[in-house]
Amino acid sequence: MRTLTLAIYNIKRLLRHKTLRTILAALPVAVALVRIIFVNSAFAQGAARICPILCVGLIAAVLYAQWIADIASGLIDGLRSSQISHRTLATSRAISGVSIFALQMFLFAAIIAMRF
């Protein structure tokens, strides 16, 4: 339960950044649009194929940067001093990452599906 609570708050935190929110949404949207517009392009097909990997990479980079910032700000220490283990913290971050990835893939699939 604590893990889920932390994951929900972490998603909230990530999505509160306007720029970050835009980048996270823009990547799958842009790739999907390119795929729709240039149907026969090998580049567009390749980009669509590696889009999930790019999304995972982006989310991993964001979560890593957030973790570093949280260590510097003292948030991790505060949570650890509230008897929350490193494992719980890491799991909650992973859940938030997977949730955002799922949203990105939903967006990507929805746009791709529009051509039909």
Next chain:
Amino acid sequence: MRMSGFASEIDERPMRRYTLNVMAVLTLENVSRQSAGTWALWDVCLEIELGEILGVLGRSGSGKTTLARILAGLLKPSSGSIKFGNPDDVRPVAVALSNPACAPELTVYENLDMFASVCGIPGRRRTKEIPAMLQRMQLSDQRAIPAGMLSGGALARMEIARGLMIESPVLVIDSLLDRLEPAIFEAVWDYILDLKRSMGRSFVILTGSGKVAETCGRMAVISRGRIAFVGRSEDFRRLAGEDMIVLGEMENPITRNRIEEHLSVVIREEDGYLSFRVAHGERVIGELLSEFGNEISCVYLKRPTLEDALEALAQGGGHIAAGTGQKKVN
């Protein structure tokens, strides 16, 4: 004082009163911590009793934060042990850290809600307690502001609120009370006293301010990683010397000799003022005024502060063998 407005909320809360057969809720035995080749803490022995407020006074870099981080479980001592009065407590110590723990993107309310929910406080209680706590900390107006936009003082208040909301027999507050304005400090202090009385909670107040340390029941002094003193603030203050009584103008020069004879003191002239030193200045002033009140234009009592004593301690090498109730003198 300000607490009267919250009395009903406190009464309604399902209170957990901490009781123990053994009086010590927290015992540090010969705790040392080495980091980067130097000893940040050395052989620290402290005992915190049930319902006690212990002030730990120390200058910057004396080892206060290391002590707080060890108590929070963020650092492991290199040697020594920490014993809790009741080993069954899930959260034996709550710590409000000097570097406030907050998610800058979340609002003040959301930050407190996040910490309260991960600490197992049920939703219904959270919706009742968080607004009350925000009001107590004078943060109600800022509840919807992202924590990253708060001032240093407001962040300190939020961190104290976080620590106070966590249910644990001992709360350690690291250097946060020093940053509060006097009016807010009084309100927070009243609440701390209330928690002490009603729930039997114990507090360890780590501070660099003599005024804060003085407010605590018992105080310890940490210097260069060692506990140099444990006892009453009055006893520690004496390290800085006796009280000084400064005398105003005297119409009759013989009065000076009469005062010297009557009080068995030596009056000196320093910076153009006549003064002498005595142990209990407040008592002597009464006697002085009753005997020589008509002959002296004014009398001023200058008492050494705890900061003066801390300075004297630093100049003396950091070690003393004074105080009452000290378990071990390093």
